[in-house]
Amino acid sequence: MKIKIGFGILVFFALMALVGPLLIGADPAATSEDGLQGPSAEHWLGTTQTGQDILTQIVYGARISMGVGVLSAVIANLLAILVGLVGGYFGGAVDEVLSVLTNIFLVLPALPLIIVLAGYLPQRGVGSVAVVIAVTGWAWGARVLRAQTLSVRRRDFVQAARASGEGPLRIIFFEIMPVLLPVIATSFLATVVAAILAEAGLSFLGLADLSTVSWGSMLYFAQNGQALLIGAWWWFIPPGLCIALIGTGLALVNFGIDEIANPRLRTVKVKVRKART
Numbered sequence: 001m002k003i004k005i006g007f008g009i010l011v012f013f014a015l016m017a018l019v020g021p022l023l024i025g026a027d028p029a030a031t032s033e034d035g036l037q038g039p040s041a042e043h044w045l046g047t048t049q050t051g052q053d054i055l056t057q058i059v060y061g062a063r064i065s066m067g068v069g070v071l072s073a074v075i076a077n078l079l080a081i082l083v084g085l086v087g088g089y090f091g092g093a094v095d096e097v098l099s100v101l102t103n104i105f106l107v108l109p110a111l112p113l114i115i116v117l118a119g120y121l122p123q124r125g126v127g128s129v130a131v132v133i134a135v136t137g138w139a140w141g142a143r144v145l146r147a148q149t150l151s152v153r154r155r156d157f158v159q160a161a162r163a164s165g166e167g168p169l170r171i172i173f174f175e176i177m178p179v180l181l182p183v184i185a186t187s188f189l190a191t192v193v194a195a196i197l198a199e200a201g202l203s204f205l206g207l208a209d210l211s212t213v214s215w216g217s218m219l220y221f222a223q224n225g226q227a228l229l230i231g232a233w234w235w236f237i238p239p240g241l242c243i244a245l246i247g248t249g250l251a252l253v254n255f256g257i258d259e260i261a262n263p264r265l266r267t268v269k270v271k272v273r274k275a276r277t
Contacts, residue, residue, distance in 0.1 A: 088149025
């Protein structure tokens with residue numbers, strides 16, 4: 001049930017990001033004389049201080065915010081897979097070096113590091129922001145994958161692959177990694193949530209590319225326009241609600257995958273059902 005609800009939320013926002021701009025067709029940066037108008041038949045979610053349509057910005061912002069989240073998660077998980085699986089499989093000096101590197105990034109405060117790195121970016125486009133977020137967000141996934149790889153490498157099918165003469169890279173990516181796909185999937189979804197929140201935080205602080213419309217940049221301009229003080233709730237609630245909803249959807253899918261992949265959670269769930277009956 002959790003996966004269905006979460007997947008439904010994600011499909012809705014994915015369609016909004018992919019198809020929504022084609023259906024609306026308006027310019028999210030276009031201004032008008034209808035400044036600070038509440039929701040109406042003409043502007044379903046109201047307008048900003050300069051007359052920009054909030055609904056149009058929400059739809060276009062979904063593409064940027066979700067794009068940064070997915071791109072960051074892809075880069076971060078590639079780094080986590082490479083470091084975690086290679087270190088866990090080879091062990092010894094290789095594992096020690098990669099573990100030290102992982103621990104360094106684990107102890108570094110993520111948000112201040114993101115702010116510092118973003119402040120020195122020559123260009124603050126979607127790709128640059130995604131890389132910064134990914135560089136600061138791969139370590140936890142690498143630590144989990146390393147621990148799982150240390151356990152899996154001792155199993156019989158891995159020993160059989162070694163005995164048959166398969167190379168280390170083939171064993172890592174074709175024997176061990178498929179077993180860890182549920183762990184990789186949960187790490188990916190968690191990273192998407194963190195990346196969307198990080199992008200919103202950077203935009204809110206004015207450290208991202210404010211010329212592109214995202215949910216974070218909408219919050220930035222709403223804060224600068226004192227939307228809360230003047231009671232323009234339609235300016236800041238929709239982007240904040242979108243961030244909360246997509247985070248909820250990703251979390252529900254993540255919890256559902258965890259229940260399917262973790263036998264202990266399934267056992268506890270069955271016991272609870274039996275106790276109720």
